[in-house]
Amino acid sequence: MKIHSPSLVELHAFLAVCREGSFRRAAEELCVTQAAVSRAVQRLEEHLAGGRLFERSPAGVTLTPRGVQLRKLTERHVLALESAAETMGRQAQPQRVRLSVIPTLAIQWLMPRLPAFNERHPDMNVELRQFKHDEDFTRDDVDLWIEVKRPRRRWPDHVQTRYLLGRELIPVCTPRWSKEFRAPQDLRRATLLHHTNFPDNWERWFAKAGAPCTPTLGPGFDLTMHLIVAAKAGMGVAVVPGCLVERELLQGELVMPFDIDVSCGRGYFVCWKRDTPAFTARDKFAAWLADQAHAEWSATDAGAAAANQGP
Template sequence: MKIRSPSMVEMHAFLAVSRMKSFKGAAQELCVTQAAVSKAVQRLEEHLGGIRLFDRNSAGAELTERGAELRKLTQRHVLALESAFESFGNLLQSRPVRISVIPTLGIQWLLPRLPQFRQRCPDVDIEMRQFRHDEDFTRDDVDFWIEVKRPHRKWPDHVQTHYLLGRELVTVCAPELKARFRQPKDLQSACLLGHTNFPDNWARWFDAAGVPFSPRLGPSFDLTMNLIVATKSGMGVAVVPACLVEMELSKGELVKPFDMEVSCGRGYFLCSNKDAPSFSAGDRFTDWLVEQSNHPSLALAR
């Protein structure tokens, strides 16, 4: 279908001049220059075949007969469209922020911080939605995802990402085990707990420590949360993202046998659909989230 209507810029300029009976007054109402209003009306007149919509005089601008007809036919519809977008915008601004978070990061890092966000933005509600390991980021019930960058995985083209945190790996163990490990090479004989999805974590750590490593891992777990619980129980030594054990380290439930961090090259990313409209609550939450990711510990984030 051939589109016959002009742009909304031209229609708003026309209606503003008709209301104010002045190009200067219309410019002030629309927060643009008088020249911009004049050019918009001129384009509209040309679009309509060169008809004159206003009689311009020293006192201002009066609608011509054809201009009055156009106003009568269009004003209600233009205002209705403006009202519809205003209502839609208000709906976006007031709705909750819906997020899907990889479980261990949600439990260990995000949830302990949410009271602080609630204190800062009491009018913004957060809804945690189910996390899916095979996420394709096409769900319409989620505004934002916090997901780990998995090996050999490309983000889909329709997704925009922002790195938050989690690249730094540290070794941790129960306090009673620490005395056994005086040098990094002492871990060669320890029970090394592994992560089934990231079996190279220990190889990265030993390589950074300059210690030969042969892949002799003990029990392995598919969730870092389970790995942390097993480590707290004294089952062995684990290498995990530092951000996931800040609570356990601050409480003394876990200790670092060696104060050394190693980059895993992955980390956790804030993901969203590039084409999704922004909304105030979402912008405030993501700004806060990025701010929190720059704090090394929960204690400093408060």
């Protein structure tokens, strides 16, 4: 049988230009030179013998009607081939897990535990991938995500999720600050550090503590890591997920002025694509994460112990 289809190299170059709207950006995506992309597209046009696939202009490139038709006929199938190759390659090397995780959780909770995982599973590698805000969970370079559940946002239908930890918020400050507070309502006059994405966290905490109010908030931060650093620096009192300050509480850098936690209704979730075949490394790592999250030791207990020890 005579083969009429063009090469995958040419189709990949064509589809990359379609996605990026630029030969230069397509070359960056494919990690080749711009000239290589141009030559591949030119060969594809000659192979199909039907004229140009792109209209070029100073503003970029746009598809011709023939280019639009070719993209519709080929894109899904080329992506399916890539997915198949990725799946087969993963099955051949099942001991790698690629993880995307919120940076603060990675630094404060995951990293201190990874050495124990590596010691227990020396044949498995956990590779961290770039964390992206507003993730759509369609990337092919990630096997598992650890993401926060955002308010008024549903998980996409193509994603399976499992709650991990992080719903419980606790107040923390330096030992010196904690001496100034005798009752929860005393915190109203403190400098209340807050997360700018979740400004109602303090109001939730005061309500749970039996001192409902509309608190006056102090400095705001868009990362929990920044909140923790600010609290350690003595800038005020922060309310944060207890799992993110385990080390600081155990070492006495931070204490809980009051042993009261409140659920924020969010927390961190392990996520993976429903249609991705299961494989041993991913499943083992996900199970280990669950074990770590549900360990008997709790940040709240540690915080209470640290507070009782004093500065």
